[in-house]
Amino acid sequence: xxxxxxxxxxxxxxxxxxxxxxxxxxxxxxxxxxxxxxxxxxxxxxxxxxxxxxxxxxxxxxxxxxxxxxxxxxxxxxxxxxxxxxxxxxxxxxxxxxxxxxxxxxxxxxxxxxxx
Amino acid sequence: xxxxxxxxxxxxxxxxxxxxxxxxxxxxxxxxxxxxxxxxxxxxxxxxxxxxxxxxxxxxxxxxxxxxxxxxxxxxxxxxxxxxxxxxxxxxxxxxxxxxxxxxxxxxxxxxxx
Numbered sequence: 183x184x185x186x187x188x189x190x191x192x193x194x195x196x197x198x199x200x201x202x203x204x205x206x207x208x209x210x211x212x213x214x215x216x217x218x219x220x221x222x223x224x225x226x227x228x229x230x231x232x233x234x235x236x237x238x239x240x241x242x243x244x245x246x247x248x249x250x251x252x253x254x255x256x257x258x259x260x261x262x263x264x265x266x267x268x269x270x271x272x273x274x275x276x277x278x279x280x281x282x283x284x285x286x287x288x289x290x291x292x293x294x295x296x297x298x
Numbered sequence: 299x300x301x302x303x304x305x306x307x308x309x310x311x312x313x314x315x316x317x318x319x320x321x322x323x324x325x326x327x328x329x330x331x332x333x334x335x336x337x338x339x340x341x342x343x344x345x346x347x348x349x350x351x352x353x354x355x356x357x358x359x360x361x362x363x364x365x366x367x368x369x370x371x372x373x374x375x376x377x378x379x380x381x382x383x384x385x386x387x388x389x390x391x392x393x394x395x396x397x398x399x400x401x402x403x404x405x406x407x408x409x410x411x412x
Binding site: 186191216218223224225226227228231272285286288289290291 | 302338339340341342343346356388390400401402403404405406
């Protein structure tokens with residue numbers, strides 16, 4: 183079965199600083215990888231996804247993530263954070279013998295705090 | 299531009315009461331899902347429906363039942379609520395089976411069991 187680890191429960195970053203959120207996955211085949219963001223009281227919104235091809239993927243809101251098979255990682259990055267980026271971020275891996283993303287396994291999330 | 303709509307948004311129940319959480323999507327998606335979110339545990343899949351007329355258990359199905367009423371609607375039922383079911387419940391949907399399209403989430407139902 184697949185699993186996802188987000189080792190950082192909480193990260194605090196100054197506005198304008200760069201950001202990297204870590205995600206490690208465990209899955210036997212090529213994974214389908216996602217990053218979602220959740221603002222307080224809201225549902226999850228997709229930031230970006232990786233299925234195949236270029237290992238550096240661009241997402242919404244200026245985020246990007248890089249798939250590194252050798253490290254089983256899919257870290258999320260942003261060069262300069264804004265106060266509106268404060269939220270909880272979830273990494274997820276999709277699997278299933280026939281489906282692209284029918285069953286997602288989520289990490290436990292990283293809460294991002296932005297300080298002025 | 300509704301996407302995935304969940305009702306109610308908040309609910310308080312007493313132990314032993316029953317309740318149905320409603321979910322509807324207007325994106326013509328085939329697949330729908332129910333998750334629960336608990337502090338420090340991320341989202342865990344309760345049940346899913348790959349297509350109309352089918353449902354399957356996810357990671358934590360005990361104490362829940364589901365009904366895929368039609369292509370748009372997927373409900374989650376708690377027959378006899380327990381305090382351990384206090385959680386935030388999210389419904390999600392995605393497009394065709396085998397597609398690379400992501401899941402779209404509702405805003406959640408916050409459920410407290412006393």
